[in-house]
Amino acid sequence: MHPINHHPVIKFYNQHNIFGRTIGMSFELQEPGKVIYKMKVEQEVLAQPIAAHGGAIAALMDATLGVAALSVVCEDNMIVSTVELSTNFLKPALIGDELTGEAEMINRGRRLLYFEGKIRNQKGEIIAAGKGTFNAYPVEKAIASQSKR
Numbered sequence: 001m002h003p004i005n006h007h008p009v010i011k012f013y014n015q016h017n018i019f020g021r022t023i024g025m026s027f028e029l030q031e032p033g034k035v036i037y038k039m040k041v042e043q044e045v046l047a048q049p050i051a052a053h054g055g056a057i058a059a060l061m062d063a064t065l066g067v068a069a070l071s072v073v074c075e076d077n078m079i080v081s082t083v084e085l086s087t088n089f090l091k092p093a094l095i096g097d098e099l100t101g102e103a104e105m106i107n108r109g110r111r112l113l114y115f116e117g118k119i120r121n122q123k124g125e126i127i128a129a130g131k132g133t134f135n136a137y138p139v140e141k142a143i144a145s146q147s148k149r
Contacts, residue, residue, distance in 0.1 A: 001028060002028075002030055002031050004029045004031065004032055004071055004074070005028060005029050007071075007074050007075070009074035009077065009078075009079060009139055010029065010067075010070065010074055012079075012139065012142075012143075013067070013070060013079070017063075019059070020059075020063055022044075023039065023044060023045055023056060023059065024039055024040055024042055024044075024045075025037060025038065025039045025059070025060060025063055026038055026039075027063070027064075027067055029067070029071050031071075032071045032072050032074075032075070033068055033071055033072045033103075033104075033105045034068065034071075034102075034103070034104075035064060035067045035068045035101075035102070035103060036101075036102060037060060037063055037064040037100070037101040037102075038098065038099065038100055038101075039056070039060050039099045040096070040097070040098050040099070041056075041094060041095050041096060041097040041099065042095070043095065046095060050092075050094050050095050051093065051094055051095075052093040052094070052095075052097075054087075054089055056093075057087065057089060057093055057099075057119060057127065057128050058085065058087045058128075058130075060099060060101050060119055060128075061085065061087045061101060061119060061130040061132070062082055062085050062132065063101070064101030064102065064103050064117050064119070065082075065085070065103045065115040065117050065130065065131070065132040065134070066080055066082060066132065066134060067103075068103035068104075068115055068117070069103075069105070069113045069115055069132075069134040069136070070134075072108065072113060073113070073136040076136075077138060077139050077140075078136040078138060078139060079136070079137060079138075079139045079141075079142050080134040080135060080136050080137075081134065081135050081137070082132060082133075082134055083112065083132075083133040083134060083135050084132060084133040085130065085131075085132045085133075086130055086131050086132070087128055087129075087130040088128060088130065089127070089128050090126055090127055090128060090129060091121070091125055091126070091127040092127070093119075093121065093127050093128075094121075097121045097122060097127075098121065098122040099119050099120070099121060099127065100119065100120050100122075101117055101118070101119045102117060102118055102120075103115045103117035104116055104117065106131075111135055111136050111137070112133055112134070112135060112136075113133070113134045113136060114131070114132070114133050114134075115131065115132055115134070116129075116130070116131045117129070117130050117131070118130075
């Protein structure tokens with residue numbers, strides 16, 4: 001496991017990503033900018049008797065792209081938020097499918113990062129392709145907003 005998985009900003013994200021845990025998502029960073037994000041399609045994310053809701057797939061895409069972006073800026077004590085997300089659904093994700101999301105950084109500016117990604121099922125079939133833009137900002141802003149609650 002790459003040491004970046006133990007970075008305090010990554011740990012902060014893991015601690016507060018309740019939604020991701022609720023729908024069964026988990027990840028491992030391979031290196032900064034490269035993440036493997038996984039989710040098994042369980043009954044809780046179904047929209048039809050056998051197929052996942054598009055929102056669950058979009059959530060996996062957002063998480064995949066976002067954590068890849070987060071891993072690029074965490075050394076600068078920054079966190080990211082999604083500015084724009086686009087997901088194209090290419091095949092249904094069926095109950096029992098093991099989904100894997102991977103992302104690639106296309107561009108990094110001073111504050112904005114642009115990533116593209118794919119989600120595949122256990123057969124290697126691409127079930128979704130997406131892109132996202134993320135805003136990097138100091139992690140202190142996220143901590144301060146949490147302490148006001």
